[in-house]
Amino acid sequence: xxxxxxxxxxxxxxxxxxxxxxxxxxxxxxxxxxxxxxxxxxxxxxxxxxxxxxxxxxxxxxxxxxxxxxxxxxxxxxxxxxxxxxxxxxxxxxxxxxxxxxxxxxxxxxxxxxxxxxxxxxxxxxxxxxxxxx
Numbered sequence: 001x002x003x004x005x006x007x008x009x010x011x012x013x014x015x016x017x018x019x020x021x022x023x024x025x026x027x028x029x030x031x032x033x034x035x036x037x038x039x040x041x042x043x044x045x046x047x048x049x050x051x052x053x054x055x056x057x058x059x060x061x062x063x064x065x066x067x068x069x070x071x072x073x074x075x076x077x078x079x080x081x082x083x084x085x086x087x088x089x090x091x092x093x094x095x096x097x098x099x100x101x102x103x104x105x106x107x108x109x110x111x112x113x114x115x116x117x118x119x120x121x122x123x124x125x126x127x128x129x130x131x132x133x134x
Contacts, residue, residue, distance in 0.1 A: 027097050027121055028113035035093035039125055046127025049120050053112055054128075062131035071108050084132040092125045 027033055051060065059066050062078030076083055094102055096116070100109030116124070 024117060026114050027116055027118045028111075030118055033094060033097035033102075033111070033113045035090040035097075039089035039093050039122055040129065041119060041122030041124075041126045043123070043126035043130045046120075046123035046125070049116065049124045050127050053116070054124070057109070062128060068108075071106065073106070075106075075109075078128055079131045081132040081134050084129070084134045089125055089129075092128060093121055096121050096124060 050058075050062075057066065057068050057071070058064050058075050058078060064075040064077055066074070068074060078084060091103055095105065095109065097111055097113035099111030100106040102111065112121075
């Protein structure tokens with residue numbers, strides 16, 4: 001393992017950066033959940049992702065008007081523009097990719113970085129932002 005790390009370091013020093021990770025790699029693998037660049041993708045593409053991964057707890061429309069038996073406190077209303085303006089896109093990216101506990105929120109919210117790509121997380125952020133217009 002030590003030799004492999006040494007080889008990779010030497011390759012970076014001699015050859016320069018390796019090719020960018022494949023777009024279809026999960027964000028955890030591709031960038032270790034590091035929120036960089038423009039974090040707003042295609043809101044319409046984020047709609048189906050939200051439905052599959054988020055709506056069960058956050059509600060289809062982001063209002064969190066759902067009963068979640070395993071949570072002491074329901075998720076916040078994502079349609080509340082005042083609240084959503086307090087959360088920057090980097091915060092949302094980390095919350096989605098690494099889970100609620102990574103950003104000081106509920107440990108019940110899982111991280112989706114091993115399932116979603118960087119582009120899918122960007123699309124999801126754009127869709128979530130569409131609820132509040134922020």
